[in-house]
Amino acid sequence: MRRIVDKNLAWFLVALMALAIVNVLWQVFTRWVLNDPSAWTEELARYLLIWIGLIGAGYAAGKKLHLAIDLLPSALHGRRRRALEFFIDAIVLLFAVFAMVIGGIRLMSLTLLMDQTSAALGVRLGYVYLAIPLSGAVIAFYAVVSIMDRVRGRTSPEADASGTADAGHSQTEYTID
Known part of the structure; x- marks a missing residue:
């Protein structure tokens, strides 16, 4: 299950990045070649960056790539050590569920209820904020997987990245199958 989520998240992030690149290239083209800048590309780039950052944070949490002391x-x-790691995973899970999923759903619902829309695109802002609970759900999923692995006595190479001889320097290979 974890591999399926990893792969789908990676491809989703690649698609978002590709869309962001095409969007920014279009903005540059319309501004410098056509001398008539597109009105919506800057706003789309901003919202794509929000989605890439939040969903990417979930992906990074699953790969244990976040900065840690x-x-x-x-x-x-x-x-x-196992007790501390379990405690850390539990705190991450609680934050992801309560702050990101529940708080994100409340924020999203409120902005949809108030019918707030973006200036240039006319997109309902609740859909932009959907990235918050989705990211929280991804982080919560990975925290649950990590807790289950610890309970079963298993750890993944990513989970032990901070405990290797190269503390903090994971040798993870990044590929999309």
């Missing part, structure tokens, strides 16, 4: 986990061993 591993001073305490590095000093602990055995049960204490």
Whole structure:
């Protein structure tokens, strides 16, 4: 299941990045070649960047690529280290569920209810804010997977990236199958 989510997220992020690149190239073309800048491309680029950042944060959480200060986990061993890592995963899960999923759904619902739209595109802002609960759901999914792996006594190479001899320097290979 994790591999399927990883692969789909990676492809979704690639598609968003490709769309952002095409959008920005169109903006440059219309501004400098046609001398008539497109009115909507700047706003679309902004919203694409929001989606890329938030969904990318979920993807990075799953790959354990977020910045972490591993001073305490590095000093602990055995049960204490596992307990701390479990606690960290639980805190991440709680934040993702309550702040991002529930808070994001409330924000999205409120803006949809108020019928707020963007200036240039006319897109309902609730759809832009949908990235928050989606990102929270992805982060929560990966936190649950990490907790389940720890309970079962398994850890993935990504999960141990901070505990390797190269503390903080993961040797993860990034490919999309």
